Amino acid sequence: MSRSPRTRVLAPAACLCLAWSAVALTPAVSASAETGDARARVVRDWNAIAVRTIATEAALGPPPAQLHLGLVSSAVYDAVTHAPPGRASVSAAVATAAHDVLSASFPGAAGHLDADLATTLAAVPDGPLEDRGVAVGAAAADRLLASRAPLSTSITLPVDPAPGPGEWRPTPPAFAPMAFAWLGFVDPLLLPSPTSIDVGGPDAITSTEYAADVDEVRRIGRLDSTDPDADAANGHFWNAPVGVVFNTALREWADRSGLGARATARMFALLNMTTADAIITCWRMKYDHRFWRPITAVREADTDGNDATTAVPTWSPVVATPPYPEWPTGHGCLTSSFVRGLTRLTGSDAIDLDISNPVTGETRHYSSAAALRRSAFISRIQLGIHFRDAMEDGYRVGRIASDRGFAAFDR
Known part of the structure; x- marks a missing residue:
């Protein structure tokens, strides 16, 4: 089953660059059956994909990166709970939920995310279980995205030009304003x-x-x-x-x-x-x-x-x-x-x-x-x-x- 990227966009957070190794994926589900071990591996794989997307490709600093890890993890768990084995593909639900939340938040990473989703779905047997899993994952992502207000990243911390004792002021060597x-x-x-x-x-x-x-x-x-x-x-x-x-x-x-x-x-x-x-x-x-x-x-x-x-x-x-x-x-x-x-x-x-x-x-x-x-x-x-x-x-x-x-x- 093919999937096109979703179009909902969240404003990305301000970032600081971090170096992180890319995640290599292998199909986690056999062509004939979706085993319990394979489903668990898909959850772990998409956590790794989230880390790669958030910390490496979007290069978010640790504080906003944790916010986005929380959002993706929330949608994935929602998808798992609504995809009982035997009635919907858990692997398809997990991958779709994570893919859609990450693509909406980081549209610049959509190409890699689409490829990752295709890799997971290619290992899921075609049929109604896969279709229902995709639908469950998409619904979980939609619920998460609809529940969140757009990020207002323009907020800044004003600094007194003559700060008093105990009061923060930008520090050397960069003397940068408050991040995030x-x-x-x-x-x-x-x-x-x-x-x-x-x-x-x-x-x-x-x-x-x-x-x-x-x-x-x-x-x-x-x-x-x-x-x-x-x-x-x-x-x-x-x-x-x-x-x-x-x-x-x-x-x-x-x-x-x-x-x-x-x-x-x-x-x-x-x-x-x-x-x-x-x-x-x-x-x-x-x-x-x-x-x-x-x-x-x-x-x-x-x-x-x-x-x-x-x-x-x-x-x-x-x-x-x-x-x-x-x-x-x-x-x-x-x-x-x-x-x-x-x-x-x-x-x-x-x-x-x-x-x-x-x-x-x-x-x-x-x-x-x-x-x-x-x-x-x-x-x-x-x-x-x-x-x-x-x-x-x-x-x-x-x-x-x-x-x-x-x-x-x-x-």
Whole structure:
């Protein structure tokens, strides 16, 4: 059965370039039957296609990439639930739903997506089961697209020409404006609004807690630091688009665990939708609180009114500071939400997950969620781009977003 690309278009998000390897596909369904293993493989394959489309071809930065991964995963799970085996081709439904959402969001990738869809459908036996699967997938995509307002990517964060102590301002070397400022105004996928979670705000810059955080990041997050607690290697390992890294790890884990198509689709939907909501919430908090980054705080500590901090005008972090306010940390919001959701799905702190950084080429195995959380938590301080308070509150946001998202998903 042939399929023409759909024409509904969503405004693409603003982007930062990421390098990611392309996905090689092989037919996942035999010509004679659609087995359970084959259906599950199609779900994993189209998650990989989504990652390729969003992170490589559209080159979205990690925050908006997570939003789009949540949208695609939602449509795929909807398609799976409406395509019972024996009555409709699950493989055709999954492929069509993912194809249509991705093509609508990223029309520039339509050629590759059409070819991917043709590859999947060519392996599905022709007939009414395939036809019904295609129809189910198209309907799932239509429901998802109709439920979402167009992205208003023109929103920007105004910056005071003479920002006061504690107030964010563009940082060197690029001095770029806030990236993805619009993201905090997007309707969440499961939460009621971008402001439905409240964890307070950053520590007051005159507090002892803030002074301790400044001292910590000044010591262990400084470029070429020799402090015993510094670990730039750990920082660099986690300095990756973690949403994409986690999806890659989930595909391998789901395959190794023998998860079926429905369980795999539900896993991707739950984890990608809740982490998308955590990121949306985080970006709204960044926009509303506009807290300065360590590079500014350390260099201009003589302006913060805190006698326990000391200015170091030449201080530089291990990596360039991302172009958006510091509190809370997006990396922490996403990581915490992901790990919380994974432990809810497995019912255990034991996770048995391989995490790979495609830039450094390093793979680490995590046998417990606690170990993964600890390693990722300290990494942002070790890179010199976040305070401990932002990590703690980011982890709180992620846990709450996950718990509330799971509850809403299952209603």
